[in-house]
Amino acid sequence: MDSLLLWIGTYFTEETYMFYTKIQGMIWSLADFLLIFFILKIIDLVRANEGKGKIFFRYLFLWSSAVLTPLLILPQTKNGFFLLESIICGIQFSILVYTVMVERKRVFNFTHGMMIRNRRSISGSNPSETLETLM
């Protein structure tokens, strides 16, 4: 273990670190994009259920973060990378927090409605029971 760490300490340089950071940054930003994108799709389902219109601006902001993601290859310094990554993650995080704050009740009502509908279809189950009592 000691010799392995010594080897890493000698050869895992700042340049190597930056190289892998850029690759990892793009991979996790893509995962974040997919995550937020499908959360918005879920919200669209919920909104459609209430006859509300589709989300537009949040998708727009999300796609702007997707456009910025390939630029993660450009920064030459840790600070530059961190700044760009913070902008990308900041946009995605803001969309997520805003969505949860604004749509939370709507999603809960939607899910609750589905729970009741599905429990009614189970013979002998009481729709007013919580899942905990059932499990």
Added chain:
Amino acid sequence: MAVFWTLAEGIILVFMRWGFLFLKKGQERQNGFLISFAILLALLTSLFFWGENAFGKIIDLEKGLHLSAYRWAIWNFFCSLWVILEGVIMIYGFRIYKILKSIFKNEIPKKAKVPVKRTDFAWGIPLLVLFFLLFYSFFECTVLSMIIKHGMDAKNLHNVSLFYIRICGLFWIFFEWVIALLTIKIYVLLKSERGV
């Protein structure tokens, strides 16, 4: 930034717990968790901003290498913490997906015979936290012994710590992708249910 991103991860975790508690118990209250997290965040903020002064009274942080080792230890700790929080979020994602699937596939009465702890991955969180705390401790102890035994210099310490961050990055990516895939599965589940 370290404290801010910890807060951000914490907020996402609180939302996930809200969802999970709502589905499982029909209520969203989690005052105990919120208070515990606020205390933890206050302690971490203190550690980040005033830890150097406090620890400087106990251990010698005047020498360049000692100070570097301390600062890297703190930064690596925050990186580990982000991975832990992301992992816990992933486990809540699994639990939410499993409950939704049980509801929509009408599996509740059948699953009632299975112990709750096995079905909702309750063991996963302590296991994950323990694993990463041990992983972090093992790394830091090894680095300390390298400094003492082999006279590891500041440059090597810097490179080894960068390597540790990238290892954390691998776990981070894995958890992020699992969460993304779970979200897609939840979307497909809701969409097919709504289509019925």
